[in-house]
Amino acid sequence: MIIAERRPIPEILENIAPYSRVLVLGCRGCVAVCSAGGDREVAILAEAIRLAREREGKPIEVIERTFMRQCDPEYLEPLNELLPQVEAIVSLACGVGVNLIADLYPSARVYPGVDTSFYGANVALGKWVEKCRGCGDCIIDKTAGLCPIARCAKNLLNGPCGGSQGGRCEVRKDMPCVWHMIIERLKERGELERLLEITPPKDWRPAGGDGLRIRVRPDLA
Amino acid sequence: MEPKSHLHKVLSSGQFAVTAEIGPPRNADPEVIRKKARLLKGYVDAVNITDCQTAIVRVSSIASAVLVMSEGLEPVAQMTCRDRNRIGIQADLLGASALGIRNLLCLTGDHPKFGNHPMAKPVFDLDSIQLLKLVSDLEEGRFANGEEINGKKPVFFRGAAENPFAEPYDFRAYRLAKKIKAGAQFIQTQIIYNVERFRKFMEECERLGLLDKVYILAGITPPKSLGMAKYMKHHVPGLEVPDEIIKRLESAKDVREEGINIAVEIIERVREIPGVRGVHIMAIEWEEAVPEIVKRAGLYPRPAYEDISYPFVVEKVVEKVVEKVVEKPVEVVVEKVVEKPVEVIVEKVIEKPVYMSIDEAISELEEGMARGEIPFETLVEILASLKAGLKQIRSGIESVEETMRLLEEEFIKKPKGSPATPITKKEEIKKEEPKPAKFLEEKVIEVSAPSVEVKEEKPEVEPKVEVKPEVKPEVKVEEKVEAKPEVPPEEKPEVKPVEKPEEKHEIKPEVKVEEEKPAPKVEAKAEGRAEVKVGGFKGVYRPISERAKLVPPDSYLEKATGEIKEVVIGRNGKSIKVGGAKGLNFHYFEGEFKNPVRIAFEVLDVKPEDWPESLAKYYSDVWHDPALWAKKCVEEYSAETVCIYLQGTDPNGLNLPASHAVEVVKKVKEAIDVPLIVWGSGNAEKDVEVLREVAEVVGDRGAVIGPVVEANYRTLGATAMGYGLPVIASSPIDVNLAKQLNILLENIGVSLDKILMDPSIGALGYGIEYTYSVMERIRLAALFGQDTKLACPFICSIGKEVWKTKEASMPTDEVFGEQEERGVLMEAITGVALAIAGGDLLIMRHPLAVKLCYTLFNALSEGLQSSV
Structure with missing residues (x-):
């Protein structure tokens, strides 16, 4: 899922400083699952905003809403009713939601309430780790299902660098060396020769090097 | 056909080659490079020019190579993939060849993280193997996209690096094979100190038939100092420095001389290994050593060839x-x-x-x-x-x-390292909380007087409130069962109990634990000397098995797989135990609970300046003397334990010396015999100074000391261990940071049953929901997630947080109600909420709030325990 993290409250406050009525808009999609922008976080942020503004002597009216999703136009429809009631929106959805609101409701002043971070998995309570970088051209069939684009600090495609120690990455000691893992797995499977071929330079166009990425399914469109 | 480079000629003629290395300067001065070149000329066959090594900005490799050529020395340009994509790399390679550079070492490059621009975007469009292939293709007349090069093609003697000491060891020779396949003609290895390991690597290369395909130059570095050798041993990934080398340098009279000896010996030993065709001497910031080493190793003079003519000289x-x-x-x-x-x-x-x-x-x-x-x-x-x-x-x-800077960075960064980023964001959030405290300090003075007069208003309230309590206790328990472990800590209770009691009739009984407390308290109030009082607990307990008899127990019982550690506070008979739960607090029907939630009374080492009258009146007769104060807590309020908060030692406040703390603690210790908790000022440095001496005094009483934070866990952890004392491990409202601190403490030898976790709580209305959620997650991880590192009891410093809020000390008014009642409720609600979240030991201030909490805890535990 998409992992996001709440932006520092002072930054959010600065964005909405001129307004006295704002909508804090959560999303029940990925950001709710990673505890960054669901119902609970909406309530917390709204309360924090009220308290902070109260303290500044500039009370603010905060409306709290959470949509099923913010990345689908139909789920955003209730905004038609909400927009006249507020001067600005703080969206706790990922950047996709914020952009879609900005696209569809050009008059709405929408501010991001989270930093959209990465595609990751919930590996332990309260911990999410990046697993994919969405590069658009999957190579993990050759690397035992482990992605060196997302998980190697140098994006190496031809085996480990010379810096890993004890199976840990030299760049980040808290990170396992993904190439070490790939080699161990393939060795176990007796498929190490897969790595002896030179992997050619990657085509970065599907990774976004070609500008906006669009997918169309003609049968559905 | 382009003439071979000088280095290529030396190697292909079978002579033992010598290369060295120059690091260009971090400024635009050509003289630095020229000087280094002159120093090496005649002693080496070619010299590598690093490409911003360790990701630090320097004169570019190609520009430096031209300067080196102008001194009549042949350069080996280095090219990394860190800073340029394939377009930039090819452009620079065409340029390098046009300028007459004939040797090229292809590297992936150090990650920017290690350099002086760690915020830079790492490029890594290619890796070193792809780069080698690209250079080979260029020489064959093809760009990376397959397009043909019309006209002159670049020519390079292609080199690569290899680290025989990196993991996984058994893949290194295969990786070398891959580099050769991609076009590498010579290899310069990582620095060799462990000659035996290197020999094995070479044998593996031989087995793979690589030695005839490539010239291998062994990497040599004379250790310039003992510090450098140790640094390389411990901080340079993939570099092995045997202890023997360190010992030799330690006992050497002249370390530099010994460093040169070591380098010469290693050269002599690696020369014997089949397949070693030369040495690459990297005398880091010590180029002057190279001529000496070359001479002593018998590698001087170097072979001479007629000068190669460069297109640009x-x-x-x-x-x-x-x-x-x-x-x-x-x-x-x-x-x-x-x-x-x-x-x-x-x-x-x-x-x-x-x-x-x-x-x-x-x-x-x-x-x-x-x-x-x-x-x-x-x-x-x-x-x-x-x-x-x-x-x-x-x-x-x-x-x-x-x-020096690199060393400092390395040594100072290490402990802070990874958690740095997450912490900052959270701190920003937290910063907001202290603010109200300051507002409060100013206002308290005005507030204290009115509180007494207003009390008359209250009596009318009592009759109305009495109605409710009968129903509630049961409802609450039921709710918890149905809702599974996650009881959502809602914002609402903050306001409700404070509202005018009349309104409470409308609130339906199904609300929350907090709701019921106003009732017993207000009810009793009319009696006494016009004070707020705590009454009893009404209602009859009905066991869950009875209330849920239509539902099979399997469907609502969720037994924990873990168990919270039990921490003993105090020694010599008079001790209490905290923790030991095998279920979520108050879920008596789900697990065994060795101890009830406990409450410590807080005593300050100095007279409090900012306490509202509603709290101050209970202690103002004794607060000039911490010993009397503590005695009052024990004798009058039946404190089972007392927490001495050494506020006066705070460097941002009175900054009283450690001797003051020792005196206070000694007096309190003598005055009372209940177990003690000593809580420092919260300043990591000062606490080390103070608590060290305090530990000496309370050591025989087995008191808890803290807060221990990441910045001082080593010293305080060691102190606590020395006296066998439990510690308070304090972390800023975060599951991972709490766990990390426990692990750090455990690593230095503090066992988990000596740790009380302080999650840094927020008071009602000041982040309690955040605290609740973090505590709940920690507890769930410990009980249900097999996370033993989090299985320590919680200690929550509630009084401190509650009584600094504005709401606790605002004067009595119509909207917010009576001052004392409000403060007591805020403290009690915070206490109860956090006890439900998992709090095992609460530190509180107001005697009535404490009583209120006990009333509820006891009612719950008596009724429920018998029911299981």
Whole structure:
């Protein structure tokens, strides 16, 4: 899922400083699952905003809403009713939601309430780790299902660098060396020769090097 | 066909090659590079020019290579994939070849994280193997996209690096094979100290048939100092420095001399290994050592070949300029010299001994003066050499500074390392909370008076409230069962109990634990001396098995797989135990609970200045003396334990010395015999100083000391261990940070049953929901997630947080109700909520709030325990 993290409250406050009525808009999609922008976080942020503004002597009216999703136009429809009631929106959805609101409701002043971070998995309570970088051209069939684009600090495609120690990455000691893992797995499977071929330079166009990425399914469109 | 590079000729003729390395300067001074080149000329066959090594900005490798060529030394340009994509790389390679650079070492490059621009975007469009392939393709006349190169193709003697000591070891030779396949013609290895491991690597290469396909140059570095050797041993990934080397340097009289000896010995040993075709000497910031090493290793003189003609030779340009200077009549030169580029001056100096010493220069100057004539050239020379001397000193200092900086970075960064980023964000959030406290401090003074008068209003409230309590206790329990472990800590209770009691009738009984407390308290209030009082607990307990008899127990019981550690506070009989739960707090029907939730009374070491009257009146008769205060808590309020908060030692406040703390703690200790908790000022440094001495005093009583934070866990952890005391491990409202601190403490030897976790709580209305959620998650991880590192009891410093809020001390008014009642409720609600979240030991202030909490806890535990 998409992992996001709440932006520092002072930054959010600065964005909405001129307004006295704002909508804090959560999303029940990925950001709710990673505890960054669901119902609970909406309530917390709204309360924090009220308290902070109260303290500044500039009370603010905060409306709290959470949509099923913010990345689908139909789920955003209730905004038609909400927009006249507020001067600005703080969206706790990922950047996709914020952009879609900005696209569809050009008059709405929408501010991001989270930093959209990465595609990751919930590996332990309260911990999410990046697993994919969405590069658009999957190579993990050759690397035992482990992605060196997302998980190697140098994006190496031809085996480990010379810096890993004890199976840990030299760049980040808290990170396992993904190439070490790939080699161990393939060795176990007796498929190490897969790595002896030179992997050619990657085509970065599907990774976004070609500008906006669009997918169309003609049968559905 | 392009002529081979000098290095290529040496290697292909079967002679043992020697290369060295130059690190370009971090400024635009060409002289630094030239000087290093002159130092090495004649002693090495070629010299590598690093490409911003360790990701630090320097003169580019290619520009430096041209400067090195102008000194008549052959360069090996280095190219990394860190800073350029395939377009930039190819452009630079065409340029390098056009400038006559013939040797190229292809590297992936150090990650920017290790350099001085860690925020830079790492490129890594290619890796070293793809780069080698790209260079081979260029030479064959194809760009990386397959397009043909029309016209002259670049030519390079292609090199690569390999680290025989990196993991996984058994893949290293295969990786070398891959590099050879991609086009590598020579290899320079990582620094070798462990010759045996290197020998094994070479044997593996031989087995794979690689030795005939590539020239391998063994990497040699003379250790310049003991510090450097240790640094390499512990901080350079993939570099093995055997203890024997460290020992040799430790016992050496002249470390540098010993360093050179070590390098020479390693060269002699690796020379014997089949397949080693040369050495690559990396004398880091110690180029002067290279000639000495080469000579002693018997590798001098180096083979000479006729000079290779470069398409672009700097020397010639310079020569012309020099000639011009000589031709000019002396009078004109004054202006001319100023115009000349620096090279001119320097070029002349080289013909003489490299640099004159300052003494020499001065004596020459004096001689000239004595003779009455100082030739102009001499003056120019003297000035030039002085200038160059200064530069040399400056660059020397720079390199020392840089080494120092790197060392500092490495040593100082280490402990902070990874958690740095997450912490900052959270701190920003937290910063908001302290603010209200300051507001409060100003207001408290006005507030204290009115509180007494208003009390008369209250009595009318009582009758109305009494109705509710009968129903609630049961409802609450039921709710928890249905809702599974996650009881959502809602914001609402903050306001409700404070609202006018009349309104409470409308609130339906199904609300929350907090709701019921106003009832017993207010009810009893009319009695006593017009004070707020705590009454009993009404209602009859009905066991869950009875209430949920229609539902099979399996569907609502969720037994924990873990268990919270039990921590003993105090020694010699008078001790209490905390923790030991095998279920979520108060879920008596789900697990065994060894101890009830406990409450400590807080005693300050100095007279509190900012307490509202509603709290102060209970302690103002004793607060001048912590011993009397503690005694009152024990004798009058039946405190089972007392927490001494050493507020006075805070460097941002009174900054009282450790001796003050010792005296206070000693007095309290003698006055009471209940177990003690000593809570420092919260300043990591000062707490070390204070708590060390305090531990000495309370050691025999087995008191808890803290807060221990990441910045002082080593010293305080060691202190606590020394006296066998439990500690308070304090972390800023975060599951991972709490766990990390526990692990750190455990690593230094503090066992988990000596740790009380302080999650840094927020009071009602000041982040309690956040605290609740974090505590709940920690507890769930410990009980249900097999996370034993989090299975420590919680200690929550509630009084401190509650009584600094504005709401706790605002005067009585219609909207917010009576002052004392409000404060008591805030403290009690915070206490109860956090007890439900998992709190095992609460530190509180107001005797009535404590009583309220106990009333509820006891009612719950008595009724429920019997029911299981």
